[in-house]
Amino acid sequence: MKLKAERKKTLQKYLAKEHLKSTKQRNIIFDEFFSYPGHHVTVKDLYESVRKYCPEIGYATIYRTLKLFKDCGLAFERNFGEGRTRYEPVKFEGEHHDHLICIGCGEITEFETQQIEYYSQEIAKLNDFDVTNYKLELYGYCSACRKNK
Ligand SMILES: [Zn+2]
Ligand SMILES: [Zn+2]
Numbered sequence: 001m002k003l004k005a006e007r008k009k010t011l012q013k014y015l016a017k018e019h020l021k022s023t024k025q026r027n028i029i030f031d032e033f034f035s036y037p038g039h040h041v042t043v044k045d046l047y048e049s050v051r052k053y054c055p056e057i058g059y060a061t062i063y064r065t066l067k068l069f070k071d072c073g074l075a076f077e078r079n080f081g082e083g084r085t086r087y088e089p090v091k092f093e094g095e096h097h098d099h100l101i102c103i104g105c106g107e108i109t110e111f112e113t114q115q116i117e118y119y120s121q122e123i124a125k126l127n128d129f130d131v132t133n134y135k136l137e138l139y140g141y142c143s144a145c146r147k148n149k
Contacts, residue, residue: 007034007074007089014072025057029065033075039088040078040108046087080108080137098136104145 011030015022032050033041047062066087069075073093078086080101098116100109116136124131141149 004034010072010074011069014068020068025054025061026065026068028054028057029062030069033066033069033087034089039110040080040086041088042084042086044084081139082106098138100138100140100142102142102145103139104141104148107142107144109142 008030012022014020029046029050033046036046036049043059043063043066046066047057047059050057050062066075067077070077070087074090075087076090078088078099080086080099096117097110097112100111102108116134120131120134123129
């Protein structure tokens with residue numbers, strides 16, 4: 001897969017720049033993270049899934065490796081107010097998407113809209129503000145949760 005090769009390259013470049021070695025454990029975490037079903041994994045999720053076939057990988061290693069993926073632009077770090085950090089792969093360079101978070105079942109839905117970007121720029125202009133990043137999180141109840149109430 002082309003995307004995977006590109007991600008590997010980005011990682012290798014970053015590791016070289018930071019004088020870090022490419023380790024077997026890091027490669028295992030790489031494969032697991034980028035093929036993990038469903039997005040927005042916590043360190044614990046990934047730890048439990050990696051541990052099944054590679055029990056020598058510690059929690060701290062997973063944590064550090066995910067931070068590393070974030071630092072080299074391969075992963076987003078998300079915080080949906082649950083007191084734990086989630087990570088998700090960046091699909092392509094410059095990608096931006098936002099989230100709807102169900103506080104009933106924890107389901108996370110992604111969305112993208114040009115309008116928000118447009119209005120953000122308008123608000124920034126009005127306030128003579130230079131926006132470098134933004135995030136939007138909508139909290140509430142999904143339709144399944146509303147039905148079960
Ligand atoms: Zn729900
Ligand atoms: Zn997402």
